[in-house]
Amino acid sequence: MKHFPYKKTRMAVENIDLTDLSKSVGTPFYCYSLNSLEESFHKIDESCKSTNLLICYSIKANSNQSIIKTFSNLGCGADVVSLGELKRAIKENIPGNKIVFSGVGKNTNEINYALENDILLFNVESLDELQHLSSLAKNHGKVAPVAIRINPDISAGENEKISTGKSQDKFGISWKDAIEVYNIASSLEGIEIKGIDIHIGSQINELEPFSRSFDCISEIIKELKSKDFDIDIIDIGGGIGVDYKEKGKNLEIEKYFDLVSKKLGDLAKTIIVEPGRFLTAHSAVLVTEIIYIKKSSSRNFVIVDAAMNDFIRPSFYGAYHRIVPLVDNEQDEEGEEYDVVGPVCETGDFFVKDLHLKNPQKGDLLAILSVGAYGSVLSSNYNSRPTIPEVLVKDNQWEIIRKRIEVDEIIKRDIIPDWL
Secondary structure (H helix, E strand, O other), X not given: OOOOOEEOOEEEEOOEEHHHHHHHHOXXXXXXXXXXXHHHHHHHHHHOXXXXXXXXXXXXXXXXXXXXXXXXXXXXEEEEOOHHHHHHHHHOOOOHHHEEEOOOOOOHHHHHHHHHXXXXXXXXXXXXXXXXXXXXXXXXXXXXXXXXEEEOOOOOOOOHHHEOOOOOOOXXXXXXXXXXXXXXXXXXXXXXXXXXXXXXXXXXXOHHHHHHHHHHHHHHHHHHHHOOOOOOEEEOOOOEOOOOOOOOOOOOHHHHHXXXXXXXXXXXXXXXXXXXXXXXXXXXXXXXXXXXXXXXXOOEEEEXXXXXXXXXXXXXXXXXXXXXXXXXXXXXXXXXXXXXXXXXXXXXXXXEEEEEOOOOOXXXXXXXXXXXXXXXXXXXXXXHXXXXXXXXXXXXXXXXXXXXXXXXXXXXXXXXXXXX
16 A cells, blocks of 8 residues: 555655544544556556457446546446446536446346446346346337356355355356357347456455356367357456455456456457456555554454444455554564453454554554445445544545535434334
8 A cells, every 4th residue: 555655754655644634523533545547547547458458347346436437537347236226427527338237136227327328338247137128228229239248156255255156155156057148039029239348346355266157268269169159358357366464365457457358359359358356455544543542351442433334344255454653563462462352242354363552542443454346335324323534545636535424413313203
C-alpha cells in the first residue's frame, strides 16, 4: 500500500496526514487514494498485450459514484449485477456498449432497462433466463446480445462463499450442456449470440484454476465454430486475487495475462476482463479509534469504534486484514497480543486476533488496511449504528464522497401506520 506511507512516524494517504484528517471527518471512516485506483487500472491495461481487451470494472466490489467515475474517466467499462449498479454506471457516463450484465436472477425491470440502454452483453446463466430474455427483447423490438456463462466445475478462491465455478454452485450452465444451450439460443427470436462467459470465483492467487477454465471454454469455442457458431467475445470474468498480508504472494498480473494470451490469444476474439477487488482493495484504509482497553486472564481486547456492520469481511469470510497504528508503527514482538473488536453485540464482531501492539492507549487511532473492495458496499446499520463516511484523496486534496448518515435520519426511514 505505497500510497499510505509513514512520514516520519505518522501515516499519510498520498500527501494528507490521516491523523489530521480524522479530526476533520471523525472516526470511523473509509479513506481512498485516487492514485492507487488509477495505478491498479493501468497495471491491467499495460499488462495485457491484446489490443482487443475491454476492462469492465466489477461494480459490486465498490459502488461509490466517485470510484465508478474514476474508472469511467479512464475509459473503463462496467460489469453490473443489478438495476442499481446499471444505473450507477450509466450515471457516470459509462456507455451501454461497454456494460456487461451478469448475475443469476435478472428480473424483468432490470432486463427491460438494460435493453433500453443497448448494453454490450447479457451473461445468461440458465435456460429459463434465456427464454425470458427472448420474450422481453421481442416485446421491445430489440435483439438481446448474449453470452452463455459456463460452469466448468472448477474449485477456486480462498473461501467457499466466493467460489462460483463448481457444479454445485448456482452460477452458470454446465460445460456439458453448453452446445445444447447455444443451439437453443440460436432458435430463439430476439437473441443474438455474441460470446461466451466464465467466472470461477474471487480472490484467486494461483494460475492453475484459470488455466483449466480457459482450456474449458477454448474447447467449447472450437466446437461451436465447427457448428458454425462464430462468437465475437470471450468474457473471462474477474477473480484476480490480491495480497492482503503483503508478503509478496499475490498473483502476478503480467503472468495472468501471459496465460490469457497463451490460451485464448490465437482465437482472435475480443477479451473482456471484469476486475473488482484487484482495482480497489489496496486503495483504502478504515480509520478507527480505540475507545477501551480490556484485559482479562485469558484474552486482551482493544475495543474500537468501528464494527462488523461497517466492515464485515473478517466476521463473514474469516478474512485477514492487517491493522497498524496511525502514529508510531514500531511493532514490539515482545509486547502483548490483543484482539481488535468492535462494539456490536456479537461475538463475531472482530477485525483481527492476536495482534501485537506496543502499549495501545484509549484514543489511539488504528488503520485497517486494504478495505477498498467489499468494504463499504457490505456495510449496514445493524444495531442502529450510523453509516460511516467515505473520503477520497488526490495528492493534497480530500473530499467526503459519502456523508455520514446519522441515527436520527435512519430512524426517520421507518413509517408507523396511522392505525398503530
